[in-house]
Amino acid sequence: xxxxxxxxxxxxxxxxxxxxxxxxxxxxxxxxxxxxxxxxxxxxxxxxxxxxxxxxxxxxxxxxxxxxxxxxxxxxxxxxxxxxxxxxxxxxxxxxxxxxxxxxxxxxxxxxxxxxxxxxxxxxxxxxxxxxxxxxxxxxxxxxxxxxxxxxxxxxx
Amino acid sequence: xxxxxxxxxxxxxxxxxxxxxxxxxxxxxxxxxxxxxxxxxxxxxxxxxxxxxxxxxxxxxxxxxxxxxxxxxxxxxxxxxxxxxxxxxxxxxxxxxxxxxxxxxxxxxxxxxxxxxxxxxxxxxxxxxxxxxxxxxxxxxxxxxxxxxxxxxxxxx
DNA sequence: ATAGAACCTCAACTAAAGTCGAGGTCAAGG
DNA sequence: CCTTGACCTCGACTTTAGTTGAGGTTCTAT
Numbered sequence: 001x002x003x004x005x006x007x008x009x010x011x012x013x014x015x016x017x018x019x020x021x022x023x024x025x026x027x028x029x030x031x032x033x034x035x036x037x038x039x040x041x042x043x044x045x046x047x048x049x050x051x052x053x054x055x056x057x058x059x060x061x062x063x064x065x066x067x068x069x070x071x072x073x074x075x076x077x078x079x080x081x082x083x084x085x086x087x088x089x090x091x092x093x094x095x096x097x098x099x100x101x102x103x104x105x106x107x108x109x110x111x112x113x114x115x116x117x118x119x120x121x122x123x124x125x126x127x128x129x130x131x132x133x134x135x136x137x138x139x140x141x142x143x144x145x146x147x148x149x150x151x152x153x154x155x156x157x
Numbered sequence: 158x159x160x161x162x163x164x165x166x167x168x169x170x171x172x173x174x175x176x177x178x179x180x181x182x183x184x185x186x187x188x189x190x191x192x193x194x195x196x197x198x199x200x201x202x203x204x205x206x207x208x209x210x211x212x213x214x215x216x217x218x219x220x221x222x223x224x225x226x227x228x229x230x231x232x233x234x235x236x237x238x239x240x241x242x243x244x245x246x247x248x249x250x251x252x253x254x255x256x257x258x259x260x261x262x263x264x265x266x267x268x269x270x271x272x273x274x275x276x277x278x279x280x281x282x283x284x285x286x287x288x289x290x291x292x293x294x295x296x297x298x299x300x301x302x303x304x305x306x307x308x309x310x311x312x313x314x
Numbered sequence: 315a316t317a318g319a320a321c322c323t324c325a326a327c328t329a330a331a332g333t334c335g336a337g338g339t340c341a342a343g344g
Numbered sequence: 345c346c347t348t349g350a351c352c353t354c355g356a357c358t359t360t361a362g363t364t365g366a367g368g369t370t371c372t373a374t
Contacts, residue, residue, distance in 0.1 A: 006334095010320080010321085011320090011321075012319095012320065012321080021362085021363080022321090023362070023363055023364080024361080024362065024363085026322095026362095027361070027362055027363090031361090040369090040370095041321085041369075041370045041371075042321085042322060042323095042369080042370085043219060043320085043321055043322075043369095043370070043371085044321085044322090059266050059269070060266070061361090062262060062266075063221070063259070063262055063263045064220070065220030065358075066361090067360075068360090088270075091270075092270040095267075095270060096267065096270075096271070099263060099266060099267040099270070100267065102220070102263055103260060103263045103264060103267065103325090105220055106220045106256060106260045106263065107217060107260060107351070108218070108258055109219075110252075110253065110256040110257065110260065112216070113248075113249040113252060113253070113256070114249055116251070132312055133306050136332095146246055156221055167350080167351085168350090168351075168352060169351080178332085179350095179351085180332070180333055180334080181331080181333085183353095184332060184333090184350095185333070188331090196340090197340095198339075198340050198341080198351085198352090199339080199340085199351085199352060199353095200339095200340075200350085200352075201351085201352090202343095218331090223330075223331090224330075224331070225330085233340065255329080287373055315374100316372105316373100316374090317372100317373090317374090318371100318372095318373095319367105319370100319371085319372085319373100320369100320370065320371075320372095320374105321369075321370065321371085323366100323367090323368085323369105324359100324366090324367095325364105325365090325366090326363100326364085326365085327362105327363080327364070327365095327371075328361100328362085328364095329345090329361090329362095329363105330359095330360085330361100331358100331359090331360100331368105332356095332357105332358085332359090333356100333357080333358075333359105334355105334356085334357075334371100334373100335354105335355095335356085336353100336355095336367085337352100337353090337354095337359100338351105338352075338353085338358105339350105339351075339352065339353105340349100340350080340351070340352090341348100341349090341350085341351095342348090342349095342350105343346105343347090343348090344345100344346095344347090344353080344357075
């Protein structure tokens with residue numbers, strides 16, 4: 001174990017510091033989420049910003065974002081030079097919408113469980129529980145929205 | 158097509174009204190998330206509250222909760238009689254914590270992306286991006302918490 | 315110089331959450 | 345009666361996100 005923190009990381013170091021298994025790092029590389037330089041002996045060497053990429057990948061994973069989507073996001077980072085603050089900020093901005101939507105969806109589910117689930121409402125077309133969060137809006141004429149929260153007191157069961 | 162809405166639903170009706178494929182309903186039943194009466198001819202008949210169970214399953218699914226966890230939750234509902242308001246309310250209460258945690262995690266990710274990702278922080282042990290949300294608290298002595306949001310200006314990269 | 319840890323590739327396996335198709339049964343209208 | 349559409353089971357296949365193992369190479373410390 002070479003304690004010296006060099007400019008680059010071995011895969012073992014990246015694994016340990018990120019808490020992600022070596023096999024998973026191989027896998028991320030195979031899927032194009034991560035890249036590495038190879039030494040003369042064909043071993044991987046990671047630039048230090050890989051640590052942040054991996055953190056980003058795992059953070060996204062934890063909230064249920066599929067790797068394919070993460071890959072697309074990361075593809076916007078330059079792969080020649082080390083990403084700058086601005087590069088990450090751009091990526092960040094692109095994701096706010098997605099994250100906000102998911103937060104809204106979760107919040108809605110939580111509230112629906114508290115407010116609505118005991119109401120007897122079984123109309124799949126109207127209950128908050130039943131609607132995908134975004135798709136909900138455009139059902140029938142009258143453009144009723146998800147967020148004009150009329151918590152369905154229909155009792156058709 | 159028998160338009161008469163009877164006391165029970167066929168699998169086709171449940172599928173159509175819930176928007177879930179028949180094959181998925183079979184699958185849910187196989188996994189113990191759903192149950193049905195059988196007719197003389199071995200066909201499934203669903204009580205009307207199945208509609209709500211399915212809505213609940215899908216809502217949970219949409220926010221990334223695995224079926225196994227949903228199954229456990231639904232197991233708390235009585236399977237002899239139709240669940241009452243109170244039954245659902247109990248289940249709802251049990252889930253608030255889980256949902257709140259997920260909402261917190263997502264919010265943290267969103268904020269970390271906005272505030273922290275460009276900060277140069279690569280300390281996997283300290284950055285909001287890197288921590289599983291709950292586990293974060295207990296690292297080293299000093300009990301620093303996740304929510305005393307000191308957005309890591311360490312710049313050790 | 316050599317043991318052992320860490321690394322490499324590639325193929326096979328796993329688990330979750332389904333879908334698809336084959337081959338057969340049930341039920342309702344003409 | 346008999347056709348047609350909805351239903352049945354069961355096994356095979358799919359995708360995502362990896363893990364595990366075999367067989368071989370590289371690195372580094374003694």
